[in-house]
Amino acid sequence: MTAPAKTIPIVRAEPSRAFEFISTKKDELIGWARKFSLFPYPFVTACCAMEFMAVSSTPYDTDRFGAALPRFSPRQSDLLMVVGTITHKQAPVLLKVYEQMCEPKWVMAFGACATSGGFYQNYAALDGIDKIIPVDVYIPGCPPRPETVIDGIMQLQERIARQQHPILTKEF
């Protein structure tokens, strides 16, 4: 007769009732969730693009801040990153993209050109995107260093964490 195989008994422990509930504020909870899931829409027009590539890929990696998954449809994105010079000819396109984004949405002016027009002061260039759309965070530099961009993302995250996040809007 063979001895019965040894089995490891399954112990069904009574679940602990400790830490089953936490209390927080709705705005803090939603802000915390939103600040780590920023889907950027890169509106990339000029030389700042090189720095955008540097900051979004391996060595710097904006994914650490939950902001690395670019969406190329404005309807799926939360953060409009305007990277580079915006000309008057392009301004209507930028405005249309901004208007197509769903709430909540934030805008980053990446680099001197998007912030103020940079050194372009002429018939062709728009003097900063805040002439046509509201901007939440400005990143200085021509082009900005990746550290500066990351700092900008973190400042935006703080801002989102402190914001109110209405669940029901007036239109709803």
Added chain:
Amino acid sequence: MSDVLARVQAEMAAAAPDAALSHGVLVLPVAPAQLLEVVKRLKTGFGFDLFLDVTAVDWPGAPLRFEVVYHFYSTRDFVRVRVKTRVAEQDPTVDSLVPLYNSARFMERECHDMYGIVFRGNADLRPILLYEGFVGHPLRKDYPKRKEQPLVPYREGGS
């Protein structure tokens, strides 16, 4: 001077008596009426098969205000020539090079945008770098430096 350029200069002596070498480029100043003929000869007779660019220079106050400047390159002999012609402000018209070089279609549009040169024979002079509704020619010296023509109305206040 390379052989080819010397031969070009000799042959064009009638049309461009002031031809001279400048930094290795043969410069041929010609009258607008002779432009098409000279360029045709350069293309068919000397192998200048690549049309590099057309642009203009604004000389405010000069009797012939605009100088239209063309560059050609020979992919056979690796040399360049520059052809210049001058037109007056009242009638800044030159012949189009579209019959000789198809690429002239686009380059002439740009020159028309920026300087208002009219290319007789180019049927499509719509804006290519500027936009519909832009008034004036921004690279003319009398275009105000800070004059902008926004397409989108500016927001009140700022961010």
